[in-house]
Amino acid sequence: EMQLVESGGGLVQPGRSLRLSCVASGFTFDDYAMYWVRQAPGKGLEWVSQINWNSGTTGYADSVKGRFTISRDNAKNSLHLQMDSLRAEDTALYYCAKDSGFYGARTYSYYMDVWGRGTTVTVS
């Protein structure tokens, strides 16, 4: 069974940093691009960042560009999100998600077919 488990969330003061992690199992991790998507309390989904299979290309939402850094360790089947200069508006449930791979391994499809349960970040 494909599974993603996020960790690293918590309560942090504005301006401080936090590093989220996501460990993958049940699939060949380095065959897929990966995503971070967040959901503020009572709000909708917001794409945060993405990374391709070999970390060669990344993308960031304008709201986090310059403050957040996505990375992955294929040897450890893990995805990370380094969040610096945190703001109150970054408060959200952060999901890790797997690219569907519908267009072939190691290719972005821009669809997310496996999601974790999320880890909560509160900036206050």
Added chain:
Amino acid sequence: QSALTQPPSASGSPGQSVTISCTGTSSDIGYYNYVSWYQQHPGKAPKLMIYEVFKRPSGVPDRFSGSKSGNTASLSVSGLQAEDEADYYCSSYAGRNKIIFGGGTKLTVL
């Protein structure tokens, strides 16, 4: 990088059909066919329901269908069932390694 526009709510009785719209621009929905729809039940992670405008992943009932015209994508659900009650989000690739979501539509089965 504005969110795609969805109606905040939609509803229908069991057995009926409902359609949810998702309006973007000529730079996202109007330009790319990387349009998808996600279903999210309360307290749960989103689930991919439609991809590439109209395709269904394995296991998604054929009661769910998608379409696109110009800058607007649509999700249709026919034969509404109680378990279809959820939030639905559209998504589109927007170029330059960016993805945007819609604000979400709460579907109520009356």
